[in-house]
Amino acid sequence: MADDLRFSDFTAGEKVRIAFHVARMAKRGMAGPTVDTSDLKRRIERIEKRAERRKKNGK
Numbered sequence: 001m002a003d004d005l006r007f008s009d010f011t012a013g014e015k016v017r018i019a020f021h022v023a024r025m026a027k028r029g030m031a032g033p034t035v036d037t038s039d040l041k042r043r044i045e046r047i048e049k050r051a052e053r054r055k056k057n058g059k
Contacts, residue, residue, distance in 0.1 A: 010051050018044055 010018070021044050025037045 005048060005052055005055065009055050010047075014047050014051060018047055 007015070021040045025040045028035045028037050028040075
């Protein structure tokens with residue numbers, strides 16, 4: 001996660017989506033260490049970038 005972001009910088013919807021993606025990553029992780037979770041990581045990174053842009057622009 002970006003260094004200057006706090007949990008309070010995310011909207012409620014973003015918090016829910018991040019939690020959902022983390023839960024999906026955990027579920028895939030239980031299938032084994034060779035399962036690819038990079039698509040979910042990229043989705044979380046996009047949410048983080050959106051929140052960072054919003055914080056930077058003061059909205």
